[in-house]
Amino acid sequence: MTAAAHPKRDFLDMADLAPSELSRLLDLAARLKRGEQKRRDALAQKVLAMVFLDPSLRTRTSFEVAMFLHGGHAVVLEPGRTSWAWETQKGVVMDGTTVEHIAEAARVLGRYADAVALRAFPKGSDWTTEREDRVLRDFAHYCEKPVINLESVRRHPCQGLADALTLRERLHDPKGRRCTLMWAYHPKPLPTAVPASAAIAAVSQGMNLTIAHPPGYELDPDDMTTIQRVASDSGGSVEISHKLDESIDGSDVVYVKSWGALRHFGRPSDEAALRSDKRDWRMTEARSHKLSDQGFVMHCLPVRRNIEIDDAVLDGPRAAVVDEAENRLHVQRALLLELIGELSQ
Amino acid sequence: MTAAAHPKRDFLDMADLAPSELSRLLDLAARLKRGEQKRRDALAQKVLAMVFLDPSLRTRTSFEVAMFLHGGHAVVLEPGRTSWAWETQKGVVMDGTTVEHIAEAARVLGRYADAVALRAFPKGSDWTTEREDRVLRDFAHYCEKPVINLESVRRHPCQGLADALTLRERLHDPKGRRCTLMWAYHPKPLPTAVPASAAIAAVSQGMNLTIAHPPGYELDPDDMTTIQRVASDSGGSVEISHKLDESIDGSDVVYVKSWGALRHFGRPSDEAALRSDKRDWRMTEARSHKLSDQGFVMHCLPVRRNIEIDDAVLDGPRAAVVDEAENRLHVQRALLLELIGELSQ
Amino acid sequence: MTAAAHPKRDFLDMADLAPSELSRLLDLAARLKRGEQKRRDALAQKVLAMVFLDPSLRTRTSFEVAMFLHGGHAVVLEPGRTSWAWETQKGVVMDGTTVEHIAEAARVLGRYADAVALRAFPKGSDWTTEREDRVLRDFAHYCEKPVINLESVRRHPCQGLADALTLRERLHDPKGRRCTLMWAYHPKPLPTAVPASAAIAAVSQGMNLTIAHPPGYELDPDDMTTIQRVASDSGGSVEISHKLDESIDGSDVVYVKSWGALRHFGRPSDEAALRSDKRDWRMTEARSHKLSDQGFVMHCLPVRRNIEIDDAVLDGPRAAVVDEAENRLHVQRALLLELIGELSQ
Secondary structure (H helix, E strand, O other), X not given: OOEOOOOOEOEOOHHHOOHHHHHHHHHHHHHHHOOOOOOOOOOOOOEEEEEEOOOOOHHHHHHHHHHHHOOOEEEEEOEOOOEOOEEOOOOOOOOOOOOEEHHHHHHHHHHHOOEEEEEOOXXXXXXXXXXXXXXXXXXXXXXXXXXXXXXXXXXXXXXXXXXXXXXXXXXXXXXXXXEEEEEOOOOOOOOOHHHHHXXXXXXXOOOEEEEEOOOOOOOOHHHXXXXXXXXXXXXXXXXXXXXXXXXXXXXXXXXXXXXXXXXXXXXXXXXXXXXXXOOOOOEOHHHHOOOOOOOEEEOOOOOOEOOOEOHHHHOOOOEOHHHHHHHHHHHHHHHHHHHHOHHHO | OOEOOOOOEOXXXXXXXXXXXXXXXXXXXXXXHHOOOOOOOOOOOOEEEEEEOOOOOHHHHHHHHHHXXXXXXXXXXXXXXXXXXXXXXOOOOOOOOOOEEHHHHHHHHXXXXXXXXXXXXXOOOOHHHHOOOHHHHXXXXXXXXXXXXXXXXXXXXXXXXXXXXXXHHHHOOOOOOEEEEEEOOOOOOOOOHHHHHHHHHHHHOOOEEEEEOOOOOOOXXXXXXXXXXXXXXXXXXXXXXXXXXXXXXXXXXXXXXXXOOHHHOOOHHHHHHXXXXXXXXXXXXXHHOOOOOOOXXXXXXXXXXXXXXOHHHHOOOOEOHHHHHHHHHHHHHHHHHHHHOHHHO | OOEOOOOOEOEOOXXXXXXXXXXXXXXXXXXXXXXXXXXOOOOOOOEEEEEEOOOOOHHHHHHHHHHHHOOOEEEEEOEOOOEOOEEOOOOOOOOOOOOEEHHHHHHHHHHHOOEEEEEOOOOOOOHHHHOOOHHHHHHHHHOOOOEEEOOOOOOOHHHHHHHHHHXXXXXXXXXXXXXXXXXXXXXXXXXXXXHHHHHHHHHHXXXXXXXXXXXXXXXXXXXXXXXXXXXXXXXOEEEEEOOHHHHHOOOOEEEEEOOOOHHHOOOHHHHHHHHOOOOOOOEOHHHHOOOOOOOEXXXXXXXXXXXXXXXXXXXXXXXXXXXXXHHHHHHHHHHHHHHXXXXXX
């Protein structure tokens, strides 16, 4: 977990974890899920402050439940709605609509809570700037307590942990098995945090990953470098394909996810033009039969039914999406125990 | 409590309870209210996820407090505001503004929580379709944990339980006593879930119920059949009157409530035309003096002062509305103990 | 703490506390902060209902954490957003957009909770009416449980308590030391509740207070009388100055805060004209060096960076704003223990 300005451990990117750290975390999550460990007081008197600059169902609920199950408490804040609108730029003369600077918010929440979690999606301005993930990075810098990334511009590491646990559960030993990260059509250009994190999760388990997407939908080169590095460390591999059906054929897992073309980032109409003829990039029932015998379909949710994945797949036996969502709870319990629980001391 | 697709007990409609089940629940609520039972750990490690597609004060607060008082925790979600906007239609191609299907939401919340509660008001489109209460029914179908109805198109059963407890408290033995469910004017055509549930509550206690409303404000025929059936089971009776003052005269209870004319459902201007000359359907101080000696006035709240009920009545000794609201807390504590507490095993 | 219509203690104004009561409360807060007292079960089974008619970050989080740390629970309500829009006028015919009267809300929440806290900012209509603080006063009148003011038109007493604790911590013995309450420019005319409360806090500790503001920015005469009275009781003093730099020079504390001109209350364009040439009323780094050797800068937050206070001051060693915000937590823990905790019996 990343060292920051303060002597504390943040959790901003799953790729920051050493393989042994990740393995220990997932083992703990599995034991918590099976009820082998309860640790009902492991977070007693502990507070997690969660800040959502963007909406959430699973993240919010699973963290709130995780804190509760171990005797702690989560506070949920939504700046601009239930609290003051936040300014995220440094050095700005705050003469506009934002009322509170992230510097004060991060410092103050660090005084009230034992850890602070932040969700901050990209704003769709300019990729060169946004890719620096400054809101998350600055927040972690200003806050003197551990900061947890609830999905930033570049990463969704708690989703990545849940994905890794799901791969382990279903495949027992994922090493050397085939995973396809499948780009899907969607009415909007979505962020790349989840596909980058899902790719890291798959290769962190030593899987052979194919990222299947139409030309123009390349992930950020820096993300590709990270995925490659994690693959090398874990004995996995990564390759790119523009042929969807060929990639799916025989895959043990297909992770379906839509994302926008970074080359058109911030220009939605250009992006829509590139995307408009790709509605066939969809997980249909026919395609689901091309997976390996025990092959299954993942998605981080929320999913657009019959746009990204068809009803027949989501309501059928190959869908692992609900298990995957449930695993958010268990990996986050493990994460919280490691960061601020009795195990952290 | 209704059997659903899964081997679990939902609480969707008070009329699904056998008289003995209802009686046991209300007895428990009364004991909890009097503090004769504490059961402080009866919901330890238990989570209730509450989903509000529509606003709430009493429901949200009373359930959150109920969970806390017994060691549990309630998570509050508001799709479209603090979480993703929900799609409720089956088989739809999700190419529009909704982001998450109720199928996924219900399944996922069922993994995080021990019970899931849902508020879903009618949308004012078409009564033939809406009367099927599909959002609630589908949600209960998809969710593998007990589902609690926090007010749907057709029912508000937790309000019904609170109403029944209030009648018992004030009348000791409500059997054979007179209750008038009084239609009141209101600037908007409100749903019929509360009047249907209040009627069920009154007859479930063996009361002789008069539903007093202007012509055109009949409840759904299927609701009338249910009210009749519950009345028969409990030794009560139900009749309709169009004469307000005659109905109130000598009543032991007047339950004031406004609702819209179902014949004009989804056509607010037609409905407004029917309603416009009925401002006199209001609980005035003069009318409150026509009740029996110990007679009292109920309302589910929120109430429009001086439109539905006059200040002098609400601030006077005949108003039972605050006790009625308080009873939400106690019946829900009993309900939760029965559904997911130590009593449920 | 004020006696209300019911035999209960509210906390509406810090100036209602006798010096000995205030001193005891701040002593308890300091011990709780240092961890000398834990009192982990002092609020077991206790509920605080918090009602925000306006946004909040610190207030909401610190009260929610305060309840949790002592075994209690806070419910957060936001009428008009997550619950029904409230009517605050007496005797009104509720034929408009408000759905629930404050009378019912206050009475009902008093049944669900052991204390009820309310935030209700001025609405910017007419000072003659608004200065009566009727929403808070009426709410406290209707509610049968202790009511806590989370910032009303006239007072922010929990901020005042935190300010007093911060002065004690930093100055050890604040008596006879110099505090400047400095008016600052801001793009909007803000309420006077915080400056009035900060002034009360400073003189309650026996400080010699200078309120430095441009002509036209006088506080309400009734607030000045209260500040004078508290100063007399505590051996402090208060004076007004229109010369900013002279006031700051040698001050032990400068409390920076913006507020609107009451003479133009409800007429924002007139007020803006008066304010427009006063952008130099800002805490710059140069000004911060004019304080006494150990002098420090306070602000209630949220603060407009580089409008009210410059980055260099907020990010430098003289800023006490984060400590001040943290102290909200500890004074409120003490307040809750006194009002509804084991100490209250």
